[in-house]
Amino acid sequence: MSDLRIRPAARGDAPAVLAFWRLAAQGTSISDDEAGVARLIERDPEALLLADRDGVLVGSVIAGFDGWRCHLYRLAVHPDARRQGVARTLLEAAEQRFLALGGRRGDAMVLERNASAHPAWRAAGYEPEHQWRRWTKPLADR
Ligand SMILES: CC(C)(COP(=O)(O)OP(=O)(O)OC[C@H]1O[C@@H](n2cnc3c(N)ncnc32)[C@H](O)[C@@H]1OP(=O)(O)O)[C@@H](O)C(=O)NCCC(=O)NCCS
Numbered sequence: 126m127s128d129l130r131i132r133p134a135a136r137g138d139a140p141a142v143l144a145f146w147r148l149a150a151q152g153t154s155i156s157d158d159e160a161g162v163a164r165l166i167e168r169d170p171e172a173l174l175l176a177d178r179d180g181v182l183v184g185s186v187i188a189g190f191d192g193w194r195c196h197l198y199r200l201a202v203h204p205d206a207r208r209q210g211v212a213r214t215l216l217e218a219a220e221q222r223f224l225a226l227g228g229r230r231g232d233a234m235v236l237e238r239n240a241s242a243h244p245a246w247r248a249a250g251y252e253p254e255h256q257w258r259r260w261t262k263p264l265a266d267r
Pocket residue numbers: 149150151199200201202203206207208209210211212213214234235236239241242244245246248249
């Protein structure tokens with residue numbers, strides 16, 4: 126959409142982003158606090174991409190590249206702004222960033238039970254790989 130602006134988040138965006146995720150995102154993460162968002166922006170100032178329309182935050186995606194893998198997290202669109210191409214535009218911006226950095230494949234964590242999100246990922250060209258499970262270990266209380 127012509128009035129949609131994709132931009133990297135700044136540190137001052139953290140409270141608004143956290144409020145936006147509570148409204149629009151699926152689930153929560155161990156890093157969902159101001160320190161977590163600030164650390165992400167400090168570590169990689171281009172990773173958290175926000176979509177604004179008329180100055181209002183309508184979408185987000187984290188496009189993290191660690192030199193090896195292109196990680197996509199927190200794809201979320203405001204409930205009032207869905208089916209208007211916001212997620213598609215965010216994923217295109219994320220993929221352009223990955224390509225510019227030498228990334229080769231987008232890699233998204235998508236909950237099996239979050240079936241309502243699957244069509245958006247498929248429409249953007251992503252396919253599930255059924256041979257993997259996520260293996261995790263908490264490293265800190267927060
Ligand atoms: C999933 C989500 C990010 C999609 O955002 P969106 O901006 O509405 O998606 P888009 O408008 O860019 O959709 C692009 C294409 O995906 C497909 N699509 C998206 N949502 C769909 C739906 N609910 N049903 C069917 N197809 C859908 C369509 O092909 C669509 O193209 P079209 O509208 O021209 O038919 C949004 O629904 C959302 O924030 N959901 C809650 C959070 C979430 O689950 N995030 C994903 C975590 S893995």
